[in-house]
Amino acid sequence: MSEAQSIQWFPGHMTRSRRQIEKYLKQVDAVAEIADARIPISSRNPDLDRMIQRKPRIILLNKSDVADPSATKEWISNYQKQNILAIAVDCKSGKGLRAFQPSIHQVLTRQIETWKQKGMVGRTIRVMVIGVPNVGKSSLINRLSHGNHAAVENRPGVTRTNQWFPIGKGLDLLDTPGVLWPKFENKIVGEHLAFTGAVKDDVLDTENLAVRLLELLCRLYPDALQARYRLEKLDFSGLDGWKILEAIGQKRGMLISGGEIDTERASIMLLDEFRAGKIGKITLERVGDTI
The missing domain is CATH 1.10.1580.10 (Conserved Hypothetical Protein Ylqf; Chain: A; domain 2)
Structure with missing residues (x-):
């Protein structure tokens, strides 16, 4: 059996991106975290998990069209046991995305009720879209924004700046550059990310x-x-x-x-x-x- 290779890939712009994410988290109501349905463990950056903390969020298991359906169901059930709302989607085709806006409202039920009590009916909900590179953030926004296109390319690290996109009445999405952690402490994690294309092939x-x-x-x-x-x-x-x-x-x-x-x-x-x-x-x- 061959030995796992050590993979490190953290371009300078990703350090800046992480700082921007920490800044913008204060300005959003919820987080939509996108993970790869084929590697739900490796594609969820622990740094992002720490940054998000108690912020309301949903997890989108993207690329579910190429993942094992039985495994995806198990993951959704597992998140549910942790009181995390997760949905299976395919951002390119749009499959599963009808559940996106209702899911955001579900995790913000208490906050929306508080806004109503304060007379802030119809307040725009601001959601940060977050995840590792090439996981489907821009594809999600392009599907939901109907023409307000974010940069999409099947190459990690394409989105370089934070961009706001209205996706309908009362909901704005913030697209963020993909962030990887500086060093893959676990070689298997780095390898799985490389299998799925989250790491540039030219460094492998x-x-x-x-x-x-x-x-x-x-x-x-x-x-x-x-x-x-x-x-x-x-x-x-x-x-x-x-x-x-x-x-x-x-x-x-x-x-x-x-x-x-x-x-x-x-x-x-x-x-x-x-x-x-x-x-x-x-x-x-x-x-x-x-x-």
Whole structure:
């Protein structure tokens, strides 16, 4: 089995972003925290958790369209036990987003009642959208704001400034740059974020990352892996990730001069297909996992 690589990625603008988030938290009524439904543990930044503290919030498990539905239900139930409201969404297609505004009103029930008693009926609710890079913050806002577009690109760290977006009568959203913690104390957390694209690929050892992903998929979703890459005749037991990567490269005809398998190209393809959900609906972290 290959060894997890240590991943550190904290561009200077993220330090500034964290300070801005701490500043703007005082100006908002609630927080919409977006997490990746495939890695609900790793994609929830503990620094953000500490900054938010008692501020009313909801958790949006984004990219639920490519996550394991049964695992997503377990996570929502688990958050409910912690008195945290969570909903499954797909920000790109808009699936699940009809529940967004009612959910915000639900967590602000007491505050809204207080405003009414003070004669502040119709006061605009201000919500901060927060999360790690490339988790879907801008996609959420673009879906809800109907034309007031935030920058969207499938590359971490694109949103660089705080921006306000009205998304209907009485509700404004604040888009914030994605924030990662300065150092991944747990290598597995960094690795899972890299699998899903929250860390720039150009700072990673792509082949080692692909091998680590394969070893995880062999354990969690062997049938999906075999079906996608036609590896039915391959016995995963006793095989390391490198051998499986080579088998996939060979199946896809990814060869270089001399008939050698182009493992770098196969690695990029594997990561792209995992992120796009082409291997199957996969969740890498389950309720009760210790990472």
